[in-house]
Amino acid sequence: MGEVYEKLQTCLKSVRAKTDFEPRVALILGSGLGDYADGIKAAEVIAYSEIEGFPTSTVAGHKGRFVFGHVGDVPVVIMQGRVHFYEGYPMSDVVLPARLMGLMGAGKLILTNAAGGVNFDYRPGDFMMITDHITTGVPSPLIGANVDELGVRFPDMSEVYSVRMQNIIREKAHELGIPLREGVYVQLTGPAYETPAEIRMCRAWGGDAVGMSTACEAMAARHMGMEVCGISCITNLAAGMSDQPLDHKEVQETADRVAKQFKELITAIVGGI
Numbered sequence: 001m002g003e004v005y006e007k008l009q010t011c012l013k014s015v016r017a018k019t020d021f022e023p024r025v026a027l028i029l030g031s032g033l034g035d036y037a038d039g040i041k042a043a044e045v046i047a048y049s050e051i052e053g054f055p056t057s058t059v060a061g062h063k064g065r066f067v068f069g070h071v072g073d074v075p076v077v078i079m080q081g082r083v084h085f086y087e088g089y090p091m092s093d094v095v096l097p098a099r100l101m102g103l104m105g106a107g108k109l110i111l112t113n114a115a116g117g118v119n120f121d122y123r124p125g126d127f128m129m130i131t132d133h134i135t136t137g138v139p140s141p142l143i144g145a146n147v148d149e150l151g152v153r154f155p156d157m158s159e160v161y162s163v164r165m166q167n168i169i170r171e172k173a174h175e176l177g178i179p180l181r182e183g184v185y186v187q188l189t190g191p192a193y194e195t196p197a198e199i200r201m202c203r204a205w206g207g208d209a210v211g212m213s214t215a216c217e218a219m220a221a222r223h224m225g226m227e228v229c230g231i232s233c234i235t236n237l238a239a240g241m242s243d244q245p246l247d248h249k250e251v252q253e254t255a256d257r258v259a260k261q262f263k264e265l266i267t268a269i270v271g272g273i
Helices: 005-015 035-040 094-102 163-176 194-205 215-223 249-255 259-273
Strands: 025-029 039-045 064-073 076-082 107-119 127-134 180-187 210-211 227-237
Touching: 005 107, 005 180, 025 035, 025 094, 025 215, 035 076, 035 259, 064 259, 076 094, 076 163, 094 107, 094 180, 094 215, 094 227, 107 215, 107 249, 107 259, 127 215, 127 259, 163 180, 163 227, 163 259, 180 215, 210 227, 215 227, 227 259, 249 259
Parallel strands: 025 076, 025 107, 107 227, 127 180, 180 210
Antiparallel strands: 039 064, 064 076, 107 210, 127 227
16 A cells, blocks of 8 residues: 555544545635535534644635535535645645545535636636646646556546536526636646736636646546536736736635625535536
């Protein structure tokens, strides 16, 4: 058993010592979106610090805990605050939570984030369904010895974001009257916001939004056979696209402004998938 899988098993054993709750759907909540978990029927809450070997988030606004409960009748596990590569963790630790939720029993993963708009048609407060991603700017979470217990050495990534789940997101957004963008998400390392030249590069690559998380988690989840979807909340226009300096406060304020719609959409998606 390799070191990565052994660490996962240690974390799983630690969680199972506290709860036997088996989720069907896993959610990872991004900046400004974490309070969604506060409104569900919680059966158990486990702080990351209580899980042996688990990496802990150091980002302001991330509570750092798993919430187990139900959205409607669907058993879910919600990651309230994620771990980022820019915090100094190895990529295997960054994606450990997504893998761990899969081992808990969740076959479906909903990823959310706050992202910068690269597409000139986007505005702060827009929701963008992720149809594909570009991870050229970050190390692959699959580098190193393959974890055979999770998946194959050379996994197919032609459909990282489930077409079936995308159709459900479109349907639910339409029913709720929530405008929905669709586009390609680019993950870069952070923690600095990108330069105007880097944003021009992302646009030339075909990117519509840019951020510092999510795509690596999606890749790791697909490697182990989970069905994945993702939604970005466009909280600002990226560098060079406006005269306004970029700061984390703006990210939080925009996410807070659209939080009610976001919660409605997530609830509908969970019920639909």
